[in-house]
Amino acid sequence: MKKKLFIFSNESISIEDNKYYCDNLDLKSTPEGLNKKFEVNLLGRKSLKKRSHEIKLKRIKVFTNIFSYLSEVKRATKNKDSKFLIISISPYTFLVSLFIKILGGKPIVYLRSDGFGEYKAILGKMGLLIYHFMFNITGTISNLISCRDYILRGKKGKLLSPSQLDSVWLRQPKNAEVKNFKLLYVGRLRVEKGIFALSELIRNKRDIALTIIGAEKGSSNKINQSNIKIFPTQSNKTKLIKHYDDHNIFVLPSFTEGHPMVLLEALARRRPVVIFEEIKHVIGDKKGIFVTKRNFLSFLGTLNNIKKNYKKIQKDMKKNKLPTNKEFIDKFIKIIDDFN
The missing domain is CATH 3.40.50.2000 (Glycogen Phosphorylase B;)
Structure with missing residues (x-):
């Protein structure tokens, strides 16, 4: 019993x-x-x-x-x-x-x-x-x-x-191109998650597009920018994986994090991850995570560095040993x- x-x-x-x-x-x-x-x-x-x-x-x-x-x-x-x-x-x-x-x-x-x-x-x-x-x-x-x-x-x-990783998450990811910056954020729309600070950082930057997955159903949000698309929390694993695969860089703008599972999801799909200095402790021994400062010049420099070395970064990310659910x-x- x-x-x-x-x-x-x-x-x-x-x-x-x-x-x-x-x-x-x-x-x-x-x-x-x-x-x-x-x-x-x-x-x-x-x-x-x-x-x-x-x-x-x-x-x-x-x-x-x-x-x-x-x-x-x-x-x-x-x-x-x-x-x-x-x-x-x-x-x-x-x-x-x-x-x-x-x-x-x-x-x-x-x-x-x-x-x-x-x-x-x-x-x-x-x-x-x-x-x-x-x-x-x-x-x-x-x-x-x-x-x-x-x-x-x-x-x-x-x-x-x-x-949250299982055999489905760890399947071969879709190839990605980096002609334009197609950023993805998966998480809640809350102050401590840094998403509002990130939206201000890329305001009026037409060469940077951001997709947000995580808005509460039936609720309004405070972000209204032409280069940002916002979708509700995605409960379908296959559709969520497709969001990762359809973007080329994952951004985790949080001011504080413990052990973010979305970071593991991005690494499983071999999408380079950009974080900010406050949460650099999450890197550990993982490959493919890049730290930037909270100003646009530093942020853009990090994105350009990833774009320049994208294939090499993805090759290094294959070495990551990721925990499973x-x-x-x-x-x-x-x-x-x-x-x-």
């Missing part, structure tokens, strides 16, 4: 025809993967907006306020021999971790990104103070898992490399099992 695993998330989940949807692919694929070993129960916040990815789990509950959420947390802790996994630290999940601890459990907290950087980008110094408070308390009462050692800030924890899930299961 499978052990129960309760997964608590701050992500928004919508319901349509008794099916559940989210925008963050990780919230779909990770619980589904863990469900092969555990009896996964997923809890999240209810969204009135239609989300993109169907979560194929039998046990999902969503809540409109923190009180009903915590009431369900209380019920969950009555299940003996259960495990409690919290995805990321937010005001919601911070309270969940406290509740689990008070009720006699010990939460496992999975840190997918650098909350310090994200809260600073959104709220400035006040954001740093808020996250510092939540992080220190949560880190003291929880078992931690992180995608990067620096995110743990010296606290004890296990390291895990997330990935199966490896990620197998290690995640082992880590959860090892925590008492």
